[in-house]
Amino acid sequence: xxxxxxxxxxxxxxxxxxxxxxxxxxxxxxxxxxxxxxxxxxxxxxxxxxxxxxxxxxxxxxxxxxxxxxxxxxxxxxxxxxxxxxxxxxxxxxxxxxxxxxxxxxxxxxxxxxxxxxxxxxxxxxxxxxxxxxxxxxxxxxxxxxxxxxxxxxxxxxxxxxxxxxxxxxxxxxxxxxxxxxxxxxxxxxxxxxxxxxxxxxxxxxxxxxxxxxxxxxxxxxxxxxxxxxxxxxxxxxxxxxxxxxxxxxxxxxxxxxxxxxxxxxxxxxxxxxxxxxxxxxxxxxxxxxxxxxxxxxxxxxxxxxxxxxxxxxxxxxxxxxxxxxxxxxxxxxxxxxxxxxxxxxxxxxxxxxxxxxxxxxxxxxxxxxxxxxxxxxxxxxxxxxxxxxxxxxxxxxxxxxxxxxxxxxxxxxxxxxxxxxxxxxxxxxxxxxxxxxxxxxxxxxxxxxxxxxxxxxxxxxxxxxxxxxxxxxxxxxxxxxxxxxxxxxxxxxxxxxxxxxxxxxxxxxxxxxxxxxxxxxxxxxx
Amino acid sequence: xxxxxxxxxxxxxxxxxxxxxxxxxxxxxxxxxxxxxxxxxxxxxxxxxxxxxxxxxxxxxxxxxxxxxxxxxxxxxxxxxxxxxxxxxxxxxxxxxxxxxxxxxxxxxxxxxxxxxxxxxxxxxxxxxxxxxxxxxxxxxxxxxxxxxxxxxxxxxxxxxxxxxxxxxxxxxxxxxxxxxxxxxxxxxxxxxxxxxxxxxxxxxxxxxxxxxxxxxxxxxxxxxxxxxxxxx
Numbered sequence: 001x002x003x004x005x006x007x008x009x010x011x012x013x014x015x016x017x018x019x020x021x022x023x024x025x026x027x028x029x030x031x032x033x034x035x036x037x038x039x040x041x042x043x044x045x046x047x048x049x050x051x052x053x054x055x056x057x058x059x060x061x062x063x064x065x066x067x068x069x070x071x072x073x074x075x076x077x078x079x080x081x082x083x084x085x086x087x088x089x090x091x092x093x094x095x096x097x098x099x100x101x102x103x104x105x106x107x108x109x110x111x112x113x114x115x116x117x118x119x120x121x122x123x124x125x126x127x128x129x130x131x132x133x134x135x136x137x138x139x140x141x142x143x144x145x146x147x148x149x150x151x152x153x154x155x156x157x158x159x160x161x162x163x164x165x166x167x168x169x170x171x172x173x174x175x176x177x178x179x180x181x182x183x184x185x186x187x188x189x190x191x192x193x194x195x196x197x198x199x200x201x202x203x204x205x206x207x208x209x210x211x212x213x214x215x216x217x218x219x220x221x222x223x224x225x226x227x228x229x230x231x232x233x234x235x236x237x238x239x240x241x242x243x244x245x246x247x248x249x250x251x252x253x254x255x256x257x258x259x260x261x262x263x264x265x266x267x268x269x270x271x272x273x274x275x276x277x278x279x280x281x282x283x284x285x286x287x288x289x290x291x292x293x294x295x296x297x298x299x300x301x302x303x304x305x306x307x308x309x310x311x312x313x314x315x316x317x318x319x320x321x322x323x324x325x326x327x328x329x330x331x332x333x334x335x336x337x338x339x340x341x342x343x344x345x346x347x348x349x350x351x352x353x354x355x356x357x358x359x360x361x362x363x364x365x366x367x368x369x370x371x372x373x374x375x376x377x378x379x380x381x382x383x384x385x386x387x388x389x390x391x392x393x394x395x396x397x398x399x400x401x402x403x404x405x406x407x408x409x410x411x412x413x414x415x416x417x418x419x420x421x422x423x424x425x426x427x428x429x430x431x432x433x434x435x436x437x438x439x440x441x442x443x444x445x446x447x448x449x450x451x452x453x454x455x456x457x458x459x460x461x462x463x464x465x466x467x468x469x470x471x472x473x474x475x476x477x478x479x480x481x482x483x484x485x486x487x488x489x490x491x492x493x494x495x496x497x498x499x500x501x502x503x504x505x506x507x508x509x510x511x512x513x514x515x516x517x518x519x520x521x522x523x524x525x526x527x
Numbered sequence: 528x529x530x531x532x533x534x535x536x537x538x539x540x541x542x543x544x545x546x547x548x549x550x551x552x553x554x555x556x557x558x559x560x561x562x563x564x565x566x567x568x569x570x571x572x573x574x575x576x577x578x579x580x581x582x583x584x585x586x587x588x589x590x591x592x593x594x595x596x597x598x599x600x601x602x603x604x605x606x607x608x609x610x611x612x613x614x615x616x617x618x619x620x621x622x623x624x625x626x627x628x629x630x631x632x633x634x635x636x637x638x639x640x641x642x643x644x645x646x647x648x649x650x651x652x653x654x655x656x657x658x659x660x661x662x663x664x665x666x667x668x669x670x671x672x673x674x675x676x677x678x679x680x681x682x683x684x685x686x687x688x689x690x691x692x693x694x695x696x697x698x699x700x701x702x703x704x705x706x707x708x709x710x711x712x713x714x715x716x717x718x719x720x721x722x723x724x725x726x727x728x729x730x731x732x733x734x735x736x737x738x739x740x741x742x743x744x745x746x747x748x749x750x751x752x753x754x755x756x757x758x759x760x
Contacts, residue, residue, distance in 0.1 A: 462679075
């Protein structure tokens, strides 16, 4: 099992949680976990009813709007009332209580800083919740937004726990004792196996396969089940693929991460695009992983699309609780795009709006990045550090004295290896600038221009070829080169790559649109 | 959940190949010994599985105290042999920095650096100094030569004989034999006689003959067309 302790004991365990709550630094001032304001009672009762009646629209309203406004009004810096205090209003419904606690902890993480005991309790709650879902006894229909938030928060809390645990220096004896005692809480195997189990149990990969053959509907209904079934396991399984991509990126395992995402066709709309947070997180990690795999063109393409999408739609999300997160990821992706385009100047792939935003933010830095001097490296360092995921060390700490912090180790390693790659490519921008102005030239000429001997030049040219030709997931060689060349004996012939315009997809979209319009017209009755 | 999965009885496990084991148990510490054996098997049978090796490095990452650096070194050598794929970096991303400081890993990192930057002369010189490391893995030389030829054929239509000789580290009579083999089996053409002025015409591909490049923009995957099947029907 992912955890070694027994969940039947939860109520007994709960006193401990309350105990820890009471001791939580600033949370105790005037907070009575058993006090339930009327508005909260109404909220809980209504939410419970809507869930039982499978009224997704109302659930979504309450979840997105009421929960936020109540939090803003009543629980700005205290937790929500404890689950025990509201349980009898909802018939002590086991699953509802798990959902309530999930939101309770999410609110706590967002507004206060969780104690170690709370982190452990939140893990317990996820275990119970996911186990209920995995056993298939859930018959609810929940909004995609909520299901996404669950997976998103689960991975976030895991990452947060690893960061917290890695700061060993200032741990109290009591914290260390707890860490030792609950060594299964947020254990990396447990986290990965839950996500994996959700993917497998939901049969989501098979569902997406069958959908391609027209045997099943999933994307068309945004994952909802209109035949009386539940969408919870299916959609959680679906989002868990994104969760796995993200965890693997946090671990530095980009190849495996992308593999986990493979069942989702990233070039098309899908359930992952139905929630803005999921859309952004998916593309951010997809792009980052491709950057680390040197598949710059793939990264540029998807960053370009999502940045354009955010540019056009961000005004609609201004009131959303995710708005700040959207803006942050937006900025980070511009930084990553600046890195990609500096290593692989395929500006033609970038749409005009995105390009002008990029120039505004990073134009000057990008010019300096081309120089590949010490200053350029420090800009690569700066942008990478700003935009990379919060890498984690998944293993448990050594509890031996002296206690040392290791929360920066994983980040430093990824940064170092990335800068190593940048260094290997430092001579390529010089080659590129010469290739751009000549259509053909002798090797000896270029060698003179670049102030190297001919045999060194040959190695530089081979490096150029190697670094601009990536290997895709099927093992095929893909050219990322903006300017290319070939050598015939001692003569270099330059080939300018032509812009690749994809008309096919455009026409497909238009055909579908036109069909929609015709259908609408058919429905119009003229009296 | 890890425990649930490992409950498979030993006699059942025998019928699984290691690849299948990785596919169904990607996050199970109990398959670690199988994966270590599998690395040795890949070395002796000259096969390769990136997925299995990454899976093992991942388990080492989760439980550093179980790490076997000898095995890690073998994985890295196999990853070098997989160039031009970026497998070597993929592995390094998962290996803690303090482990990478060990002498044998430093050597491998230098070798990788030479290959990544096209400095084959340096590579072969360095490899010669560390025969004990690389000779432990059969097929190493051939794999690197294959990578070298790959880079050459991205770059050259016609390559001068001395350049080829340096890059694949074969000279004189052995080079003639090698060329003869490539001419019969891989479509290489020799221009001029066996002096240093000899040119080798490499097979045409879309990278050294850009006119061969198919215009990928015009093709649409069938999956995307299926979206409009209902309309077409």
